[in-house]
Amino acid sequence: MTSGTATNATGTEWHHTACILCECNCGIVVQVENRTLAKVRGDKDHPASRGYTCNKALRLDHYQNSAGRLTTPMRRRPDGEFEPVDWDTAIAEVAEGFQRIAKTYGGERIFYYGGGGQGNHLGGAYSGAFLRALGSRYRSNALAQEKTGEAWVDAHLYGGHTRGEFEHAEVSVFVGKNPWMSQSFPRARVVLNEIARDPARSMIVIDPVLTETAALADHHLRVRPGTDAWCLAALAAVLVQENLCDEEFLTQHVHGADAVREVLRDVDIAENARRCGVAEEQIRAAARRIGRATSVSVFEDLGVQQAPNSTLCSYLDKLLWILTGNFAKPGGQHLHSTFAPLFGKSGVGRTPVTGAPVIAGLVPSNVVPEEILTDHPDRFRAMIVESSNPAHSVAASARVRAALQELELLVVIDVAMTETARLADYVLPAATQFEKAEATFFNLEFPHNTFHLRHRLFEPLQGTLPEPEIWARLVRALGVVDEAELQPLRRAAEAGLAEFTAAFFTAVASNPTLSKVLPFVLYETLGPALPDGMAGAAALWGLAQKTAMTYPDAVRRAGHADGNALFEAILANPAGVTFTVHEYAEDFTLIDHPDHKIALEIPEMLDEIRALRNQQAPLTSSEFPIVLSAGERRAYTANDIIRDPAWRRRDPEGALRVSPHDAEELGLADGGRARITTAAGTAVARVEISDAMLPGHASLPNGLGLDYRDGDRVVVPGVAPNALTSTEWRDPYAGTPWHKHVPARLEAV
Numbered sequence: 001m002t003s004g005t006a007t008n009a010t011g012t013e014w015h016h017t018a019c020i021l022c023e024c025n026c027g028i029v030v031q032v033e034n035r036t037l038a039k040v041r042g043d044k045d046h047p048a049s050r051g052y053t054c055n056k057a058l059r060l061d062h063y064q065n066s067a068g069r070l071t072t073p074m075r076r077r078p079d080g081e082f083e084p085v086d087w088d089t090a091i092a093e094v095a096e097g098f099q100r101i102a103k104t105y106g107g108e109r110i111f112y113y114g115g116g117g118q119g120n121h122l123g124g125a126y127s128g129a130f131l132r133a134l135g136s137r138y139r140s141n142a143l144a145q146e147k148t149g150e151a152w153v154d155a156h157l158y159g160g161h162t163r164g165e166f167e168h169a170e171v172s173v174f175v176g177k178n179p180w181m182s183q184s185f186p187r188a189r190v191v192l193n194e195i196a197r198d199p200a201r202s203m204i205v206i207d208p209v210l211t212e213t214a215a216l217a218d219h220h221l222r223v224r225p226g227t228d229a230w231c232l233a234a235l236a237a238v239l240v241q242e243n244l245c246d247e248e249f250l251t252q253h254v255h256g257a258d259a260v261r262e263v264l265r266d267v268d269i270a271e272n273a274r275r276c277g278v279a280e281e282q283i284r285a286a287a288r289r290i291g292r293a294t295s296v297s298v299f300e301d302l303g304v305q306q307a308p309n310s311t312l313c314s315y316l317d318k319l320l321w322i323l324t325g326n327f328a329k330p331g332g333q334h335l336h337s338t339f340a341p342l343f344g345k346s347g348v349g350r351t352p353v354t355g356a357p358v359i360a361g362l363v364p365s366n367v368v369p370e371e372i373l374t375d376h377p378d379r380f381r382a383m384i385v386e387s388s389n390p391a392h393s394v395a396a397s398a399r400v401r402a403a404l405q406e407l408e409l410l411v412v413i414d415v416a417m418t419e420t421a422r423l424a425d426y427v428l429p430a431a432t433q434f435e436k437a438e439a440t441f442f443n444l445e446f447p448h449n450t451f452h453l454r455h456r457l458f459e460p461l462q463g464t465l466p467e468p469e470i471w472a473r474l475v476r477a478l479g480v481v482d483e484a485e486l487q488p489l490r491r492a493a494e495a496g497l498a499e500f501t502a503a504f505f506t507a508v509a510s511n512p513t514l515s516k517v518l519p520f521v522l523y524e525t526l527g528p529a530l531p532d533g534m535a536g537a538a539a540l541w542g543l544a545q546k547t548a549m550t551y552p553d554a555v556r557r558a559g560h561a562d563g564n565a566l567f568e569a570i571l572a573n574p575a576g577v578t579f580t581v582h583e584y585a586e587d588f589t590l591i592d593h594p595d596h597k598i599a600l601e602i603p604e605m606l607d608e609i610r611a612l613r614n615q616q617a618p619l620t621s622s623e624f625p626i627v628l629s630a631g632e633r634r635a636y637t638a639n640d641i642i643r644d645p646a647w648r649r650r651d652p653e654g655a656l657r658v659s660p661h662d663a664e665e666l667g668l669a670d671g672g673r674a675r676i677t678t679a680a681g682t683a684v685a686r687v688e689i690s691d692a693m694l695p696g697h698a699s700l701p702n703g704l705g706l707d708y709r710d711g712d713r714v715v716v717p718g719v720a721p722n723a724l725t726s727t728e729w730r731d732p733y734a735g736t737p738w739h740k741h742v743p744a745r746l747e748a749v
């Protein structure tokens with residue numbers, strides 16, 4: 001442990017690493033004692049978080065030393081019980097099993113789900129070699145239950161992902177997003193407080209709940225759940241009808257704006273205001289604030305992405321910043337560089353059984369059960385799940401579990417015995433994110449974008465392996481690469497990066513097999529030449545080359561002469577590096593269309609705006625009159641990452657929040673219990689009566705209802721939200737679930 005450490009005045013060692021509980025991955029420094037994370041602080045040297053953390057990072061040891069950790073590979077016996085097996089047996093049998101599936105049904109019948117959670121994408125970077133060698137093509141992960149609708153819109157508009165620059169925005173707009181709790185951009189609470197304190201800046205929040213963020217807002221548009229499309233269409237319509245658009249920007253950088261404006265001119269703003277339950281004057285005031293600002297940034301998240309009209313909402317909220325020209329300037333919205341793109345560009349079109357759209361290369365999570373539970377010849381027959389818990393995190397858990405059990409082969413790679421692992425034929429135990437080199441590809445900022453390669457704090461726990469090693473062993477077992485082909489590259493790597501670079505490009509150009517399994521080749525050849533414990537970083541060498549080729553000027557501005565210099569900087573800076581520095585005008589060059597203009601007209605979306613005039617039947621009914629938001633981010637939720645309930649300082653069971661009005665009507669008492677019933681299932685939760693909730697709206701936190709076993713003690717605190725959700729409630733374009741809008745009935749128990 002040399003390069004990963006810093007020492008303070010008293011001689012105590014602080015090791016650089018990162019929090020793994022949300023996509024921000026704030027830099028932290030930790031003191032370790034006997035394999036525990038004894039003390040945790042924000043890392044001032046981290047280029048993005050600069051010392052910031054939220055409350056969640058401080059007790060990360062509940063992840064590292066969870067009693068639920070796996071310590072040996074396991075195989076299911078014919079009697080259904082697991083038995084421990086050694087790694088050689090597990091690897092040989094798993095590789096052989098998938099080979100058999102590929103031979104019998106074709107590699108395309110092998111489906112891959114996951115590849116990284118909020119803090120770990122390095123393992124997933126290696127999965128592709130094994131999957132490609134088998135001929136597997138279909139994959140998915142949690143992004144296909146939240147971000148694919150937005151990705152579909154983005155692909156049409158400019159072909160890339162955008163991010164707001166909230167730190168400098170005059171007006172920040174949060175649509176179905178509560179960054180006080182869910183973070184998602186650097187130093188969120190600091191930035192929100194700064195905006196709230198500054199009379200020259202404004203915050204607009206669209207949310208039915210009076211969230212912590214909404215409480216700081218200048219304009220809280222408190223829509224009725226599920227009615228954002230009317231609110232957003234009205235906001236965009238005000239911009240057009242009151243001539244608040246940036247004409248110069250639209251002329252120079254956008255085409256199709258006139259068609260969009262024509263549709264928005266016909267929007268009846270008063271009627272839309274009525275439909276979403278927000279006063280017309282409030283909508284007009286918010287739109288005018290956007291219209292006159294020098295800079296506007298917009299963040300949409302699950303409140304619209306997991307609710308009705310979600311893809312339309314993604315389109316409408318992008319109109320707010322595009323019509324007003326808030327792009328390619330300080331405080332505006334930006335396309336950004338990526339170190340490794342999170343979204344695939346070339347999809348495979350449609351899923352084999354249901355014909356669902358594959359957006360950004362991802363099968364919609366909600367159709368996974370239907371792609372398995374059928375006698376269709378092209379159904380998925382086998383699956384690998386890595387770093388994800390779909391049996392708990394995907395809609396309609398009961399159906400997902402039935403599907404997973406139907407597979408001929410299910411292999412799960414995780415650190416813990418999860419709801420999904422329990423259904424597997426083989427469970428492969430991974431080292432934790434503090435026991436291996438790790439990084440994420442949530443690198444989404446502009447003009448400065450950062451990348452953080454973390455060094456391990458501990459050796460892998462006995463019996464576990466880092467995923468790059470697991471994938472390498474699996475590829476070796478397939479026998480697709482000849483050892484002799486790797487030898488020259490290994491020798492070159494020992495000689496240095498320059499030698500390796502030359503040898504690598506020669507080898508790959510002359511051998512198509514190697515290019516099929518590139519991450520494996522890098523791990524096997526460059527990996528051994530990297531510092532102790534850092535072999536897993538080998539794939540980053542390839543990504544660094546690509547990054548330097550894609551953004552040569554921005555990488556040079558960040559101080560890296562070329563791909564090798566960037567890779568070396570990443571290895572040498574355990575607190576993270578800035579890898580690109582952009583100039584604002586470069587935003588335009590990042591637009592992926594040949595003319596580098598935003599293509600604003602999406603005919604399907606314009607039809608959807610027109611269709612908002614028609615009545616849409618509510619999803620609630622007399623049987624299920626309440627809208628339940630199943631899975632809200634709170635102070636102590638972190639997806640399915642932390643299983644140990646002792647991590648939570650407050651609200652260990654994750655209360656059901658209901659409005660005073662509904663509590664009164666239904667006879668629910670604060671601290672009492674309520675039965676929640678939906679079309680999919682039923683559960684009992686503790687009640688919290690909260691003024692933050694609108695009548696008719698209730699909310700449950702995410703990440704609860706996970707079981708935790710400590711010796712013989714098994715606890716399952718709270719409600720698993722997906723015991724209450726259904727697969728068919730999903731967006732017609734992207735197949736994303738409506739978790740925030742589940743019709744439900746509540747009764748006192």
Ligand SMILES: Nc1nc2c(c(=O)[nH]1)N[C@H]1C(S)=C(S)[C@@H](COP(=O)(O)OP(=O)(O)OC[C@H]3O[C@@H](n4cnc5c(=O)[nH]c(N)nc54)[C@H](O)[C@@H]3O)O[C@H]1N2
Pocket residue numbers: 021022023146175176177178179181182183184206207208209211223224225226227228301302303304307629631632633634635636637638639702703740
């Ligand atoms: N504490 C914590 N932080 C997290 C996570 C975590 O588990 N815990 N997970 C991370 C992940 S994976 C993600 S994707 C992000 C998600 O981050 P967010 O999207 O901010 O999280 P949510 O709380 O699920 O939903 C956001 C808001 O949607 C609102 N909402 C519900 N229904 C509607 C509606 O009909 N319209 C509108 N406009 N709003 C509605 C809710 O009131 C809520 O305030 O958080 C990340 N950060």
Ligand SMILES: Nc1nc2c(c(=O)[nH]1)N[C@H]1C(S)=C(S)[C@@H](COP(=O)(O)OP(=O)(O)OC[C@H]3O[C@@H](n4cnc5c(=O)[nH]c(N)nc54)[C@H](O)[C@@H]3O)O[C@H]1N2
Pocket residue numbers: 116117118120123141142143145146302386387388389390393394395413414415416418430431432433467630631632638639640641702721722725739
């Ligand atoms: N009803 C409802 N459902 C939801 C949501 C909601 O709001 N409501 N939110 C959705 C969203 S936005 C998301 S992002 C998903 C998240 O759901 P998932 O895709 O299931 O991902 P995580 O919860 O991040 O689960 C991470 C898994 O990785 C494991 N893990 C941790 N570290 C490592 C490691 O180093 N290696 C390996 N191999 N495994 C590791 C953990 O033990 C855990 O099982 O949930 C979705 N599901």
Ligand code: SF4
Pocket residue numbers: 019020021022023024025026052053054055056057183184
């Ligand atoms: S949970 Fe997110 S915002 Fe909070 S410390 Fe961890 S990475 Fe940072």
Ligand SMILES: [Mo]
Pocket residue numbers: 142146
């Ligand atoms: Mo997410």
